[in-house]
Amino acid sequence: QVQLVESGGGLVQAGGSLRLSCAASGRTFSSYTMAWFRQAPGKEREFVAYISWSGGRIYYTDSVKGRFTISRDNAKNTVYLQMNSLRPEDTAVYFCAADAGTSAINSRLIDYWGQGTQVTVSS
DSSP: OOOOEEEEEEEEEEEEEEEEEEEETTTTGGSSEEEEEEOOOOOEEEEEEEOTTOOOEEEEEEETTTTEEEEEEEEEEEEEEOOOOOOGGOOOEEEEESSSOOOOOOGGOOOEEOOOOEEEEOO
């Protein structure tokens, strides 16, 4: 079992930055591919970024490339999402996710979810 707790969301103006954190409990955190997804009102949950267990493989959805950075600290059982140059269209609830597989793009295959943290970007 892996429990995930996100933090760091909030309200920011367009062009601003936020750093999301996801603290994991469970003895096998370092073996999971970790990811961030987001869900805007009235829309489906969408993939944002994932990072492999070692940090050696990272993948972003096109709309956040060059603006967001995913990272992890296995010693602290924590994964991060640094979000820069935020846009109003980034407004959503952001979810941390853990996947026992080698990628974490498909939300239907995610093993564990956090409860989500709200990010609101004002124009």
